[in-house]
Amino acid sequence: MKVSQYIRCFLQQRLAQVMLFMVATLLALPSLAIEVVAHTGVTVQSLPINSARSMFGMRQLSWPDGQQVRVFVFPDRHPLHTDFCKEVLNMYPYQLRQSWDRLIYSGMGQAPIEVNSEEEMLMLVARTPGAIGYVRKANTNAVRIISIR
Amino acid sequence: MRFALFPYASALLALALPAWGENLTDHVQTHGFFSHALAVTDRNQIGMAHTGRWGNMLTEAGVNTTLQASPNWLVAGQLLWRNDGVEPKKLRVDCAFVDGTLLNENGHQLALQVGIIKNPYGFYNMTRDVAHTRPTILLPQSLYHDQGRNFFLSAPGIALHGREEDGANAFTWQFNLLKPDVNSPNMVAFMVGPQNGQLQGKTSWLGQMMWDRDGGRWRGGVSLGSLSMHYQPNPTDFFGAGRFTGAGNMTLNTGVLSLEYNLERWSYTGEYSLTRQMRNSFNVPGANFMDRNSTLEEYYLQALWRFRPGWQSILRYDVVYVDTADRSGVWFNQVSGQPASQRYAQDWMLGLRYDPTVSWSIFAEVHHVNGTAWLSKLSNPPATTRPRWNMMSVQAAYHF
Incomplete structure (x- = not known):
């Protein structure tokens, strides 16, 4: 795997994690x-x-x-x-x-x-x-x- | 004078009662407190704690009732019993007043209070006898010296107080006109020495402006006052010269700067006070110092750490100089023959507090003191005092 592909893959994973965290936070907020x-x-x-x-x-x-x-x-x-x-x-x-x-x-x-x-x-x-x-x-x-x- | 107030309070209650009917109990609250402290010293005496032997230092008990008749009317009364091993044990009316709101709109409040009223002075004076409201067993004795406590306790009078809000800032102010109840053996010893005459309070005033920001993250304020009294000597006073001497007058013009910064786990507090003591007309032969004016300087710095839920520790440095022109007390020693250490005290204190429940508090603290300025002269005859001494104290306190 090329370095650029590796970085793109890493960033996509990170982005998915961040979005998941934000959605979870938004869902959790009303109960808090x-x-x-x-x-x-x-x-x-x-x-x-x-x-x-x-x-x-x-x-x-x-x-x-x-x-x-x-x-x-x-x-x-x-x-x-x-x-x-x-x-x-x-x-x-x-x-x-x-x-x-x-x-x-x-x-x-x-x-x-x-x-x-x-x-x-x-x-x-x-x-x-x-x-x-x-x-x-x-x-x-x-x-x-x-x-x- | 004190008890004459009760008919007025009763009359107000009688007028107001029909308006509340069965909901009266919703407007009445009763609270109380009890605390007991033991101490031991290595030199000198505090309360009934002698050198090397644990003894009772302080017992306090009180109960209060308030009737918040409406947002604009409040009737309050508090009884207090206190035993510090020095003053005569007695039940006193700690406050009994009627408070009426004159103005309350858009963040501006103004109210008038009449009766036996509490005096504002620094952060702690209003509730100085309620153990769980104090950070430590002994309040910093520089500003809140128990020997001079009668100056600052509640007294018959009238007060105007108010509150102004402006965004994150709130200002609370109070101005009291009062006649201090100063006649006690301990107070005579503190102001005049161990004599047998009588002290009588004269019309005096105390005022305070307190500021808080962001709900109390920052708190600060200025307290100012002028307290006057008159000393009528007993013929036996001053080695028999009392019959020839005039009645002495004393006025204390006092000011306090207070500042506190509060965080979740830490609170930092400091207060600084200067008090100009003016004395005249004693004319005691061979004791000119009785008519000498002086300036008292008092301050403390403390850091409080809430290190676990229900637990806190506190470190404080507390200083008093009775005469800023004679901080070491050397001049006083030369003219009076009494120990210089009576004129100053520097107190390092380390304390621990545990609140096992909301109603109970357990305190422990150690003091390392240089000077005897705030020790009672009745239980510590000046010739017997030692300038450097240590004390350990524990206290249990309950409130509801």
């Missing part, structure tokens, strides 16, 4: 994504990332229409919470915890409400006016999906 969900009575469609940080940081307590925000989260060490902090808020779980603790133990604010499963999260967000939370995939119309920009 995390969706921020809210009660259907919430009127906003999307939130800037700094507003999302303030809401989940328990510092922004009302929606633009004045409705009280009710925050639902998974426990600190839950993999979904870790992924949510990193991928959606671009923070680390310990930073949110420190922010909550500074509010809680100075009397300046309250803690978010903890849930233990995605079913519980969806159920509570669906039935609590002003609620916001997050799940891996919200296959239901009972909650509103909010995009973070």
